[in-house]
Amino acid sequence: MPDACDLVVLISGAGSNLQALIDSLGNRNPARIRAVISNRADAYGLQRARQAGIETRVLQPRDYPDRDGFDDALADLIDGYSPDLVVLAGFMRILGPAFVRRYNGRLLNIHPSLLPKYKGLDTHRRALEAGDSEHGCSVHFVTEELDGGPLALQAVVPILAGEGLENLAQRVHEQEHLIYPLAVRWFAEGRLRLGAQGAMLDGTPLPATGQLIRI
Numbered sequence: 182m183p184d185a186c187d188l189v190v191l192i193s194g195a196g197s198n199l200q201a202l203i204d205s206l207g208n209r210n211p212a213r214i215r216a217v218i219s220n221r222a223d224a225y226g227l228q229r230a231r232q233a234g235i236e237t238r239v240l241q242p243r244d245y246p247d248r249d250g251f252d253d254a255l256a257d258l259i260d261g262y263s264p265d266l267v268v269l270a271g272f273m274r275i276l277g278p279a280f281v282r283r284y285n286g287r288l289l290n291i292h293p294s295l296l297p298k299y300k301g302l303d304t305h306r307r308a309l310e311a312g313d314s315e316h317g318c319s320v321h322f323v324t325e326e327l328d329g330g331p332l333a334l335q336a337v338v339p340i341l342a343g344e345g346l347e348n349l350a351q352r353v354h355e356q357e358h359l360i361y362p363l364a365v366r367w368f369a370e371g372r373l374r375l376g377a378q379g380a381m382l383d384g385t386p387l388p389a390t391g392q393l394i395r396i
């Protein structure tokens with residue numbers, strides 16, 4: 182059994198991806214969540230963490246003079262837990278270059294699109310308005326380039342004829358809750374790593390799409 186892999190999870194909102202990670206731990210997943218940190222005090226994910234007995238902390242940007250000050254305080258807080266991996270789970274802050282360098286290779290994010298399509302926000306609406314036939318979600322290593330980091334895992338979600346935004350978002354969310362725990366487990370098992378040429382699985386470079394899952 183691999184040694185435990187300590188996680189710190191960063192959230193800003195509902196925390197359904199956090200809940201999926203919590204539910205995935207134990208059994209065959211050697212990861213354990215040491216703390217959940219939110220940049221919003223009203224994030225429902227904080228309640229989910231407390232219900233699971235996980236330590237929670239809140240760090241609010243308004244308490245810092247600028248973005249770098251917030252990032253530095255966040256990194257100092259994170260380092261107090263000595264994580265092997267920092268997991269962004271709906272964390273809605275763009276992190277600065279110094280922060281990203283500090284956690285290079287140990288920082289994952291889940292994004293609600295098939296990257297590199299639709300970086301940024303409002304991805305489901307953009308996919309629907311473009312008339313795309315498929316959408317999805319991506320787990321990627323975080324780099325300075327927003328949503329541009331090496332892809333580890335993607336799930337493709339076909340867009341149904343006449344489907345509305347809420348229904349699509351729900352179906353993408355369902356796939357997020359499958360691929361994020363899987364990617365975190367692969368990292369915890371030592372299988373998923375960020376190499377010089379991009380994401381690696383079992384020592385083999387992954388394709389540009391990362392490992393692709395079609396539902």
Ligand SMILES: Nc1nc2c(c(=O)[nH]1)N[C@@H](CN(C=O)c1ccc(C(=O)N[C@@H](CCC(=O)O)C(=O)O)cc1)CN2
Pocket residue numbers: 269272273274275276277281290291292293301302323324325326327328329330
């Ligand atoms: N340097 C990086 N930081 C972050 C990345 C990344 O890839 N590189 N991923 C994001 C997550 N994300 C999309 O997946 C994302 C989060 C936030 C924003 C954004 O525009 N945030 C605004 C504030 C929005 C708000 O407070 O509601 C901001 O930071 O000014 C875009 C994309 C996490 N960080």
Ligand SMILES: NCC(=O)N[C@@H]1O[C@H](COP(=O)([O-])[O-])[C@@H](O)[C@H]1O
Pocket residue numbers: 192193194195196197198199226270271272273291292293301302318354357
């Ligand atoms: N650009 C970042 C972004 O949009 N992330 C998205 O925020 C949601 C958080 O939901 P959750 O709080 O229920 O996990 C998720 O759908 C995640 O992909």
